Structures are given as C-alpha cells and as structure tokens.
Amino acid sequence: MSNQRNIVVAVVLSGLLLLGWDFAMRWFYPQPAQPVRTEQVEASQASGTAAGQAKHTREGGLTDAADIAEEERDLATELKSPARVPITAPGLSGSINLTGAMIDDLTITRHRAHVEKDSGPARLFSPAGTPAQYFAQFGWAGAGEGVDLPGRATRWQVEGDRLTPKTPVTLVWANGAGQTFSIRYAIDDNYMITATQSVTNRGASPIVLRPVAQLNRTERTASADTWNVHSGPFGAFDQAVSFSPNYKDVAQAGKIDNAGSVNWLGFTDIYWMTALIPTPGSAASSDFRALGKGIYLADLFYQPVTVPAGKVVTRTTQLFAGAKESRVLDAYENAGVAKFGLAIDWGWFRWFERPIFLLLDKLFSLTGNFGVAIILLTLIIRGLMFPIAQRQFASMAAMRALQPKLKALQERYKDDKPKLQQETMALYKKEKVNPLAGCLPLIIQIPIFFALYKTLILTIEMRHQPFVLWIKDLSAPDPAKILNLFGLLPFDPPSFLGIGILALLLGITMWLQFRLNPAALDPVQQQMFAIMPWVLMFVMAPFAAGLLIYWNTSNILTIAQQWYLYRQHPQLKEQAEKDRVDAARKRERDKAGA
Structure with missing residues (x-):
C-alpha cells in the first residue's frame, strides 16, 4: 500500500505539473518581449506594437471595448457598399468585395458569436482596415514585363447576382491591352470556396504570369496560443501537418519560407481556421510574412505560366474558411485534401482521443x-x-x-x-x-x-x-x-x-x-x-x-x-x-x- 500511495502521489503530481504548467509560467514568470533581429528593426518599428503584446482570449476575437465599437462602425460602413456580391450558403454567409476581388466578409452561420442565443453568427472575415481585418485574395504576380495586372484597388465586373452552392459567380477585368482576367467563385454547403483563376491573352505575343493566393489577417483577433493548443500559422507540407510557427516567430523573422511541397496552409484558432489548398501536383511554394502592426500573410505561389497569344490558362485554388468540425474536415480529406482531418491539433494521443471524441x-x-x-x-x-x-x-x-x-x-x-x-x-x-x-x-x-x-x-x-x-x-x-x-x-x-x-x-x-x-x-x-x-x-x-x-x-x-x-x-x-x-x-x- 505504501508503494501504491507513492505511485498515486507521483502520478497526480505529474498530472498537476502537466496541466498547470502553462498557467504557472504565465502567472509567476511573465515572458518579456523577445528581441528582434537587426534586419527586422524596420518591420518592428512599423508595427508600433511589440510582437506578442496582443491580448488573446481562449476563443479569440477583439477584447478592447474601443476596438469592438470601431469594428461595428467600420462594418456598418463597409458592408453598405453596392460594390459587393452576396454570399448565401448553409455554412457561410457574407459578401465578395468587387474592389480587389477580395473575400472579406464571412460569418459562420452554424455557430453563434457568443453563448447568448441572440448574439448572431460568429464572424470570421472582416474588410481591410477594420480592427478585425481578415480576408482572402486571389490574383497574379508578373513574371515578365509589360503586363498590366489587377491589384488591390482594381474594380471588377461581376457575372451573376449571388454566390450560392447552386449559382457560382465570375469576376472579370480587362486591362485594355489584350488580356482579360477572371476569377470564378463557387461554394459548397459547408466551408469550401473554389476560386478558378483564368487569363485570356488576346495580345500579339505570349505573356508570363504567376498565379498567387493570399490570406491576410490581424493577430488581434487570434485565440490564445498555449502549450496544448496552437493558434497561428500552420499547414500540411509533404503530407505532414505542422502546427508552427507562431505569430511571434514570424514577427521576429519577418518572413518564413515553408520547406517541402505544400498541401495546404493558413491560420488556425482554437475553433476556426482558414486554409489555401493548391491544385494537387502543382509544385506551389508558400511562406508566412509579417507586415507590421500585427498583420500577417499566408502566401501561396504557383510556378510562372506562359499564356500564348490567343490562349487561356486556368489555375484552381480552394479556400477553406470556417469551423473545425471533425466530420467536415474528415469529409474533405476523403475527397482528396491531404491530412485535413488532422487540422485539429489532437497532439500525440490522437489515436486515443479520436475514439473518445467519436x-x-x-x-x-x-x-x-x-x-x-x-x-x-x-x-x-x-x-x-x-x-x-x-x-x-x-x-x-x-x-x-x-x-x-x-x-x-x-x-x-x-x-x-x-x-x-x-x-x-x-x-x-x-x-x-x-x-x-x-x-x-x-x-x-x-x-x-x-x-x-x-x-x-x-x-x-x-x-x-x-x-x-x-x-x-x-x-x-x-x-x-x-x-x-x-x-x-x-x-x-x-x-x-x-x-x-x-x-x-x-x-x-x-x-x-x-x-x-x-x-x-x-x-x-x-x-x-x-x-x-x-x-x-x-x-x-x-x-x-x-x-x-x-x-x-x-x-x-x-x-x-x-x-x-x-x-x-x-x-x-x-x-x-x-x-x-x-x-x-x-x-x-x-x-x-x-
């Protein structure tokens, strides 16, 4: 019995150490701001806020009352614009901004923002410039010279009235020099949006372009990043899910290139996530970047493509933006998105945790x-x-x-x-x-x-x-x-x-x-x-x-x-x-x- 008591005491104390470590470290040993390397001084000065000083709650979201009030005012102003295409689907609702072709307004209709039943749906995306800035954008980067490309301020024309699971919409812009760019958006019943980027070259000579996709978000709305639940950049590379780096790592480095072939990448909170999923076998590259002021990017770059005169080149990218529902993620994995069910950070004991959850x-x-x-x-x-x-x-x-x-x-x-x-x-x-x-x-x-x-x-x-x-x-x-x-x-x-x-x-x-x-x-x-x-x-x-x-x-x-x-x-x-x-x-x- 003495041996048994000793084992019980040892196990209980080990459990207390395991479960209480993060709390103890945060309470008794507050961590100082990490030093920034010399080559990143400019980015740190531009941010106005030292990396890691943002206040994060367990679920995430804005915590300052002034920020919350400003967000409500900004949303009311931004979403009144007629230059928007409504999104209506069982899993998501919101709108696409025709200025920049950005998906910058998304709410998750199946989940409430707060425990109160009248709190409205949980908001995931907010337009650029708002306190809760978070959006996705698809476009092109020039790999040659002399091609006028669409950008953040480009006003696109739309074909279609509303994005629904049954009615995709297409955004079109012509540069006046023989090239027409289009992005066809389609959405399913859950949280997946498919963006098909096309370039039609009616010019006299070939052009070389590089399709790109990007997630842009503020750290201010991120959930707390703890020892047992990762919050921040993550992705799957070479068929292995990586729950790193965190925001502080990216802020210190300025830019982190992801090694290996990218299966998908994005940002995760405890309950929500976004991910860019490239065309399988496309040999895309990716990185995470810090822009300062708590703004971070997840970049997806395809290899440059040549568009011959009189031809059309198309590239398809999927955007997941929604809740980390286990069944939904598993269904997408079964449909071909590598390791998507492991986007939930089960940790070392997932072989045991998954059966308990099921x-x-x-x-x-x-x-x-x-x-x-x-x-x-x-x-x-x-x-x-x-x-x-x-x-x-x-x-x-x-x-x-x-x-x-x-x-x-x-x-x-x-x-x-x-x-x-x-x-x-x-x-x-x-x-x-x-x-x-x-x-x-x-x-x-x-x-x-x-x-x-x-x-x-x-x-x-x-x-x-x-x-x-x-x-x-x-x-x-x-x-x-x-x-x-x-x-x-x-x-x-x-x-x-x-x-x-x-x-x-x-x-x-x-x-x-x-x-x-x-x-x-x-x-x-x-x-x-x-x-x-x-x-x-x-x-x-x-x-x-x-x-x-x-x-x-x-x-x-x-x-x-x-x-x-x-x-x-x-x-x-x-x-x-x-x-x-x-x-x-x-x-x-x-x-x-x-």
Missing part, C-alpha cells in the same frame, strides 16, 4: 445533451474498468494477508538488501500476488482523462453546449463563482480563485474518496493526502465545466465502487479502519513527544 459525439446525438453524454461516457468507462477494479481490491487483500510474512522477511534480511529483494519477489511469485496490480486502473484512467480534456478544449462540437441550470457552456469554466456570490457581486475573481460549485464538489468528492482509502502511517503522506483534494479544487477550477462534470461523476462512481468492494472484502475495510486509528494514535504520540 463515442462522446455519438452519445450526444442520442441524448441531445452534452453533459448527459459526458456522464454516460463516464459510466461506460467505469463499467469497463470494474473487473479491473475488482482484481485491484483482490490484490490489495492479498497484499494485506502477506504483511506479516513481509515484515518477517524485513526483520530477517534487514542488513542484506539484495537478499531481501530476492526473497520478497519469491514470496510474491509463490503467493501469486502482483504488487503493482492495484495501479492498473489509475494508469488506464490517465490517458482517458487527458483524452477527454483535449476533446473538451479542442472540439467545436461542445462549444456553447448547455447542461442544466446555470451551466450554459460546457466548454467554458463554471460561471457560478463562490467569491462573487455567484455573480451577485460586481467583480470577476482571478481564474485560480474562481472556485465554482463544480470545483467545490470536486474537492468534497476527492476528500470522501481519500477517506475511504487506508490511512497512511507516514505523517508526510497523511498531510499530502489531506490537502490534495483542496489543491486539486483550485487547480481544476479554471478548467472546462464538462471536464469537472466528468471528474465529479468519476469520483462519485469510485466512492460507490469502493463501498461495494469493501463489502466484498471486509478484511480491507477492517484494516482501513485499523490503519486510520493507528495513524491518529501516532499523530497524538508525535504531538506529545514534541
């Missing part, structure tokens, strides 16, 4: 409530582990029965440690006892817990999902904070002091669970087990409510399981009570001796 999503589809689905998932996991728990308790009983023999061996070989180890292992083998069997449920529980943790913080399927009563968003922390009297007092406690009802229940259930375990005779272990439930209460308070529901349910089931198995193994319960009494007497003796 089971949870299936339970949600059956129950209609994600909180109930989490509880059912916990019941399934604990049910599968119950036979292991039975063996654990049987092993504990066997270990208890061996205690007199083990003590006899310790007395006999107290001066011969190798012999003691040899005889102890022989005794275990003779009695068919595995001293580590009691740790198996804990070892299994750790990846399950981490998989659910990643599922709850990553998957948009649980965003804004309510449970019961005051819990309106299972992906967010418990809003019922005790320190502000559940919202009655007009302040929001710091995250590490934001103890809610679910965190309090976690501390209580952990305390009850430890009370049912045999008491440790070591005073240090006694103190650790006494304070651990309340330490966990503070550590877990800022985490998603859904995760706390899982842990509370698991604790309650563990208490019920312990009560049942103690009835099956009464000698363990008697020994646990005896250990508790002995521990109390030892504390009294230690106090008296002091």
Whole structure:
C-alpha cells in the first residue's frame, strides 16, 4: 500500500505539473518581449506594437471595448457598399468585395458569436482596415514585363447576382491591352470556396504570369496560443501537418519560407481556421510574412505560366474558411485534401482521443445533451474498468494477508538488501500476488482523462453546449463563482480563485474518496493526502465545466465502487479502519513527544 500511495502521489503530481504548467509560467514568470533581429528593426518599428503584446482570449476575437465599437462602425460602413456580391450558403454567409476581388466578409452561420442565443453568427472575415481585418485574395504576380495586372484597388465586373452552392459567380477585368482576367467563385454547403483563376491573352505575343493566393489577417483577433493548443500559422507540407510557427516567430523573422511541397496552409484558432489548398501536383511554394502592426500573410505561389497569344490558362485554388468540425474536415480529406482531418491539433494521443471524441459525439446525438453524454461516457468507462477494479481490491487483500510474512522477511534480511529483494519477489511469485496490480486502473484512467480534456478544449462540437441550470457552456469554466456570490457581486475573481460549485464538489468528492482509502502511517503522506483534494479544487477550477462534470461523476462512481468492494472484502475495510486509528494514535504520540 505504501508503494501504491507513492505511485498515486507521483502520478497526480505529474498530472498537476502537466496541466498547470502553462498557467504557472504565465502567472509567476511573465515572458518579456523577445528581441528582434537587426534586419527586422524596420518591420518592428512599423508595427508600433511589440510582437506578442496582443491580448488573446481562449476563443479569440477583439477584447478592447474601443476596438469592438470601431469594428461595428467600420462594418456598418463597409458592408453598405453596392460594390459587393452576396454570399448565401448553409455554412457561410457574407459578401465578395468587387474592389480587389477580395473575400472579406464571412460569418459562420452554424455557430453563434457568443453563448447568448441572440448574439448572431460568429464572424470570421472582416474588410481591410477594420480592427478585425481578415480576408482572402486571389490574383497574379508578373513574371515578365509589360503586363498590366489587377491589384488591390482594381474594380471588377461581376457575372451573376449571388454566390450560392447552386449559382457560382465570375469576376472579370480587362486591362485594355489584350488580356482579360477572371476569377470564378463557387461554394459548397459547408466551408469550401473554389476560386478558378483564368487569363485570356488576346495580345500579339505570349505573356508570363504567376498565379498567387493570399490570406491576410490581424493577430488581434487570434485565440490564445498555449502549450496544448496552437493558434497561428500552420499547414500540411509533404503530407505532414505542422502546427508552427507562431505569430511571434514570424514577427521576429519577418518572413518564413515553408520547406517541402505544400498541401495546404493558413491560420488556425482554437475553433476556426482558414486554409489555401493548391491544385494537387502543382509544385506551389508558400511562406508566412509579417507586415507590421500585427498583420500577417499566408502566401501561396504557383510556378510562372506562359499564356500564348490567343490562349487561356486556368489555375484552381480552394479556400477553406470556417469551423473545425471533425466530420467536415474528415469529409474533405476523403475527397482528396491531404491530412485535413488532422487540422485539429489532437497532439500525440490522437489515436486515443479520436475514439473518445467519436463515442462522446455519438452519445450526444442520442441524448441531445452534452453533459448527459459526458456522464454516460463516464459510466461506460467505469463499467469497463470494474473487473479491473475488482482484481485491484483482490490484490490489495492479498497484499494485506502477506504483511506479516513481509515484515518477517524485513526483520530477517534487514542488513542484506539484495537478499531481501530476492526473497520478497519469491514470496510474491509463490503467493501469486502482483504488487503493482492495484495501479492498473489509475494508469488506464490517465490517458482517458487527458483524452477527454483535449476533446473538451479542442472540439467545436461542445462549444456553447448547455447542461442544466446555470451551466450554459460546457466548454467554458463554471460561471457560478463562490467569491462573487455567484455573480451577485460586481467583480470577476482571478481564474485560480474562481472556485465554482463544480470545483467545490470536486474537492468534497476527492476528500470522501481519500477517506475511504487506508490511512497512511507516514505523517508526510497523511498531510499530502489531506490537502490534495483542496489543491486539486483550485487547480481544476479554471478548467472546462464538462471536464469537472466528468471528474465529479468519476469520483462519485469510485466512492460507490469502493463501498461495494469493501463489502466484498471486509478484511480491507477492517484494516482501513485499523490503519486510520493507528495513524491518529501516532499523530497524538508525535504531538506529545514534541
């Protein structure tokens, strides 16, 4: 039991270190601004803001009240312009700006901006110059001389009234020198826009052009980039997804060229992403650039093409702009977009996290409530582990029965440690006892817990999902904070002091669970087990409510399981009570001796 306690303590402390590292680093050791290399001084001076100083929330979006008000005013002005082509699709709505042929107005119709039901759809793209600037643009770069190309200020003509899944639109511009440029936009029912760029050369000689596509965004609306969830530039290169670099890396370098053949590239937040997907086999190149003032580019460059006189050359690029819905991304991957399902940053344990997510999503589809689905998932996991728990308790009983023999061996070989180890292992083998069997449920529980943790913080399927009563968003922390009297007092406690009802229940259930375990005779272990439930209460308070529901349910089931198995193994319960009494007497003796 002493060995088991040591393993439990080590695992729990390791888990606390893993889960709390990012918080501790940010709270106790605020990071200074990184130095900028000499060749990037000009870009840094132009930005007016040191890289990494933007304030980012978990979901992203503007945080300053003045910026939010300015964004609303700018949108109202920009979107009134008649030089726009409406976009209406099941997944996206917005408009295309005929000035520059930019897709700079997109909202995600399936997801709300905030938890309030009347908050409107989540906005992804905003026009250039607005505080939330974020847009996509398709065009050409000159690879030769003497060709007038369309640019940011070019006013395009449109063929079609509205972009829908059934009605594509085509933007056309002629340079007056024999070349006509066109971009045909098509959209599907989800989040994919297909841009087909064509150049018709009616001139007397060939021209050489380079088709390009570009994403342009501000860092001000980015979600927080943490140790377990990447926010920033990313992409797939040579069939491998790369969740790097971050914005700070690009700001310091000014420009980062991506090595390898590009499958797709763009920007990701915790729930949203954009990606440019080149024509397969086109040998395109790509980079990420920092323009200053927190503006970043993802560039896609095709190889220069020659357009002979009297010919047309076409290049097709896909733009994904929307929510990171697992099923949608998997469907696009099945349709040919390499590694697109891995755009969700599952991390090292995706082989385990994906099945947990799929089971949870299936339970949600059956129950209609994600909180109930989490509880059912916990019941399934604990049910599968119950036979292991039975063996654990049987092993504990066997270990208890061996205690007199083990003590006899310790007395006999107290001066011969190798012999003691040899005889102890022989005794275990003779009695068919595995001293580590009691740790198996804990070892299994750790990846399950981490998989659910990643599922709850990553998957948009649980965003804004309510449970019961005051819990309106299972992906967010418990809003019922005790320190502000559940919202009655007009302040929001710091995250590490934001103890809610679910965190309090976690501390209580952990305390009850430890009370049912045999008491440790070591005073240090006694103190650790006494304070651990309340330490966990503070550590877990800022985490998603859904995760706390899982842990509370698991604790309650563990208490019920312990009560049942103690009835099956009464000698363990008697020994646990005896250990508790002995521990109390030892504390009294230690106090008296002091």
